[in-house]
Amino acid sequence: MTRREVTRRQEVLLGLFGAAAAFGICEAVARAGIVRRSYLPPASEVVVRAVRLAGDPAFRDGIGVTLRAWALGLGLACALAVPLGLLLGAVPVVEAAARAVIEFLRPLPSVALIPLVSLLLGSGTQTEVTLIAYASLWPVLFNTVYGLGETDPLARDTLRAFGFGRLAVLLRVELPATAPFIAAGVRISAAVALILAVATEILSGFGQGLGIFIAQAQTETDGTRDVLAGVVWAGVLGLVINGVLVGAERRLFAWAQEPRPEAGTLRRSRP
Numbered sequence: 001m002t003r004r005e006v007t008r009r010q011e012v013l014l015g016l017f018g019a020a021a022a023f024g025i026c027e028a029v030a031r032a033g034i035v036r037r038s039y040l041p042p043a044s045e046v047v048v049r050a051v052r053l054a055g056d057p058a059f060r061d062g063i064g065v066t067l068r069a070w071a072l073g074l075g076l077a078c079a080l081a082v083p084l085g086l087l088l089g090a091v092p093v094v095e096a097a098a099r100a101v102i103e104f105l106r107p108l109p110s111v112a113l114i115p116l117v118s119l120l121l122g123s124g125t126q127t128e129v130t131l132i133a134y135a136s137l138w139p140v141l142f143n144t145v146y147g148l149g150e151t152d153p154l155a156r157d158t159l160r161a162f163g164f165g166r167l168a169v170l171l172r173v174e175l176p177a178t179a180p181f182i183a184a185g186v187r188i189s190a191a192v193a194l195i196l197a198v199a200t201e202i203l204s205g206f207g208q209g210l211g212i213f214i215a216q217a218q219t220e221t222d223g224t225r226d227v228l229a230g231v232v233w234a235g236v237l238g239l240v241i242n243g244v245l246v247g248a249e250r251r252l253f254a255w256a257q258e259p260r261p262e263a264g265t266l267r268r269s270r271p
Helices: 003-032 043-053 057-090 092-105 111-121 125-149 153-161 166-204 210-218 224-252
Strands: none
Touching: 003 043, 043 224, 057 092, 057 125, 057 166, 057 210, 057 224, 111 125, 111 166, 125 166, 153 166, 166 210, 166 224, 210 224
């Protein structure tokens, strides 16, 4: 077993230990009556309710609606961010011209744009997808620009010396070298997109989706258990999505994770 595999196993064990500790603390606090059950039900009851929700067809349909909006928004963000990032990273003049606009738009929180986008597009999937795409665009965009700047200049200059054009250098050297950075940006944006999908549904308050389930549970008597069960499902979805993307990233870009010799050291030649 390699050192990296041992480290990953330790990380998994520590994560499981942290989850078990949090579960135990919430269960003990609720059972001891330190906090009223209407505010914090026992963790075991929340988990049981979350498991039972899996058998509810209406709840599963809501999960499907949320995941569909998540996928559409994330896909739209990637389709816009990757070409734009390559353009900004490859053409310094364009990057300098667009810097002011980007720095103005980037700090705007997507949740604050919900009233404006709803007014322009109406309530529904279009508004949700637009907000998800807006929030998810920035990690992919900046990772693409950064990855393009980290491309090996020697490989780039070698192709140019052999007469390859700008597009050929981009496709043969720069894009493959930037791909791991783009994948990392997509993984970050996937989490952001899921948060925005659920938050937008909670604030809209009508329709279908996981956020709608949580919003409606808030209005019910003793609905805290359902709210927390919905939050558990949101966390499970986030863990599954992140795990799938991390696994795909390790499989596709294993070469980018190989340890490199430290600066200032020389490899020993074989006798």
